[in-house]
Amino acid sequence: MIDSQEKALNQGVEEVKLPEEATSNATSTGDKAEVKAETAETAAENLNEPAETQPKNEIENLAAKVYSSKKEILERLKAIVDSDENPVKAEIDHLKTAFYKLHFADREAQQKAYLETGGDPEKYQVLPDEDEESFKAEMTIIKEKRQKAFLALEEEKQENLKKKEAIIEKIKGMATTPEEANKNFPELKALQQEWKEIKTIPAEKANELWRNYQLYVEQFYDLLNLNREAREYDFKKNLEKKTKLCEAAEKLADEEDIISAFHQLQELHQEYRETGPVAKDLREQVWTRFKAASTVINKRHQQHFEALRSREEENLTKKTALCEKVEELAKQENKSAADWEKRTKEIIGIQQEWKGIGFAPQKMNVKIFERFRAACDEFFSRKGEFFKEMKAQFAENTEKKKALVEKAQALTNSTEWKATSDKLIALQKEWKTIGMVPKKIGDQLWNDFLAACNHFFEARNAVHADSHNEERENLSKKNEIIAQLKELAESAKEGVQEKVQQLTDQYNKIGHVPYKEKDKLYKDYHEVLDKLYKDLHISAARKRVDNFRNNLKKVADRGADALDNERGKLMRRFEQLKQEINTYENNLGFLNISSKKGNSLIDDMNRRIQKLKDDMEEVKQKIKAIDAENK
Structure with a gap:
């Protein structure tokens, strides 16, 4: 039924204008109104379809039947192919829509089931459907059958x-022989019955043919010198029938289904035409009543399709927006499987939204669907390529990790503790650089790799248990020396420098400590040493500057040139220290960039730089002392 509505939209809905009975009266008064009617005959012609032979209710039932499986649809198609009946277009369209609705639902269900059972998305392929091939074959036969029926029609x-x-021509001949009118009346009735039994004719000839037929029939009745009672009885029966047709047309205004009402009106219109004339004085009145009732249905019918066209335009706008969304999603870059899955859920959501939108205008319905499907296909094609490449990368990473597992297992029973430890640590670092693998096999590989490493390190730790105890004792001794150095840093007593030297000698003679404590111990030790050396250096520097000032008078006694010579030496020393500081700072910058570990070396260099800066400050104070003496 929807298809017939769409075709009516494409052709344009014309108001049904029924022919006036009193054609002879209209002609005599100069009324040349052209009759335009869309009868059951012309409707079939306009649609380029064979006239349906089944009752309208039966056709509507067939076009509204609900099918629960593709098998039922195929059985119905085969029945149509094997039967002698003409295929009904409304039913064929309904069967096509129902089949593909079930077909797409099955395909989506298969894909969903595949993914839910852990299937690989890029591996999934839509397989050919035998039911669809059978459906297409039956539809091809039906199409040929309908074409033959159309040509036969x-x-x-x-x-x-x-x-x-x-x-x-026969009625025309009888209408021009008044003297034979009474005699020809039975033949006229037979010709009218024969006229009724002849149905479809070319639409372009319908109006002209009907006008000629009505004209000569009415002329015959006007000339008929029949028994008045018989004539009046015939007019009366025709009036009763046409009055009932008017009443039926008026009741159609209450029909909720405007499409059904419109088709019923066409049937009433055909029946009205086939009913004989009424008395002359009533012809215009009856026609006006029937025309008024028809106008109400025609206006509702036109409004219905205008509203339908408006909804279809809205649907087209909505579907265009969804196409743009999918096209935008299809263009976005997805760097991970999670990104693809997120976009996939968005696409599926948009597809569900698409299904809830009705038809677009017929001219655009197929185009907009093809655009939408192309955007979806592009997305899922790119997704398939991504997972295909990811699968290849997984396979490569798996082989690399298997090789590392084999290497680690080969070292499991080694007793070369240091060399093997270094090799296993190197293998662990290399393992971290290898990308992801499928979780199931990845967990197994990791467990095997970890087991091999643990087996070796547990054996090594068991062998070195005694050395670990010694390392803990060394840690305790070094912490005690650090505590003594901290006390010296806070006391500032005489002879501190000698005591510091003794403690540092003792510290350096103590062996290794536990590896985990090494960095913290190193930090604590050098922090307290830095403080002690800084305090000692500053104190010594002050004494040297004071002694230098006291000796300047002796130098001055040797003459002004002696002070200048001394100042020149100090300036050269100042520049030398400055250059050395710059060199160390540059080297330190390179070391920071290129080395991730090397804190001890960096700390040593920082200490040297600080000592050079302190020396440079001492030289600077001596130069100031000479300048003050020269004044």
């Missing part, structure tokens, strides 16, 4: 046209 229309033209 066209041939039948031409034959019917000739028959009706022959009837008109």
Whole structure:
């Protein structure tokens, strides 16, 4: 039914104008109004379809039947192919829509089930469907069958046209022989019955043929000098029938289904045409009543399709927006499987939204769907390529990790503790650089690798248990020396420098400590040493500057040149220290960039730089002392 509505939209809905009975009166008064009617015959012609032979209710039931499986649809198609009946377009369209609705639902369910059972998304392929191939084959036969029926109908229309033209010629001849009117009346009734039994004719000839037929029938009745009672009885029966047709047309205004009402009106219109004339003084009145009732249905019918067209335009706008969304999603870069899955959920959500939107205008419905499907296909094609590449990368990473597992297992029973430890640590670092692998096999590989490493390190630790105890004792001794150095740093007693030297000698003679404590111990030790050396250096520097000032008078006694010579030496020393500081700072910068570990070396260099800066400050104070003496 929807398809017939769409075709009516494409052709344009014309108001049904029924022919006036009193054609002779209209002609005599100069009324040349052209009759435009869309009867059951012309409707079939306009649609380029064979006239349906089944009752309308039966056709509507067939077009609204609910099918629960593709098998049921195929059985119905085969029944249509094997039968002699003409395929009904409304039913064929309904079968097509129902089949593909089930077909796409099955395909989505298969894909969903595949993914839920852990299937690889890029591995999934849509397989050919035997039911779809069978459906297409049956539809091809039906199409050929409908085409043959259409050609046969066209041939039948031409034959019917000739028959009706022959009837008109006979009635025309009887209408021009008044003296034979009474005698010809039974023949006229037979010709009218024959006219009714002849159905479809070419649409372009319908109006003209009907006008000629009605004209000569009415002329015959006007000339008929029949028994008045019989004539009046015939007029009365025709009036009763046309009055009932008017009432039926008026009741259609209450029909909720405007499409059904419109088709019923066409049937009433055909019946009205086939009913004989009424008395002259009533013809205009009856026609006006029937025309008024028809106008109400025609306006509702037109408004219905205008509203339908408006909804279809809205649907087109909505579907265009969804196409743009999918196209934008299809263009976005997805760097991980999580990104792809997120976008996939968005695409599926948009597809569900698409299903909830009705048809777009017929001219754009297929195009907009093809655009939407192309955008979806592009996305899922790119997704398939991504997972294909990821699978290849997984395979490569798996082989690399298997090789590392084999290497680690080969070292499991080694007793070369230091060399093997270094090798296993190197293998562990290399393991971290290898990308991801499938979780199931990845967990197994990791467990095997970890087991091999643990086996070796546990054996090594068991062998070195005694050395670990010694390392803990060394840690305790070094912490005690650090505590003594901290006390010296806070006391500032005489002879501190000698005591510091003794403690540092003792510290250096103590062996290794536990590896985990090494960095912290190193930091504590050098922090207290830095403080002690800084305090000692500053104190010594002050004494040297004071002694230098005291000796300047002796130098001055040797003459002004002696002070200048001394100042020149100090300036050269100042520049030398400055250059050395710059060199160390540059080297330190390179070391920071290129070395991730090397804190001890960096700390040593920082201490040297600080000592040079302190020396440079001492030289600077001596230069100031000479300058003050020269004043």
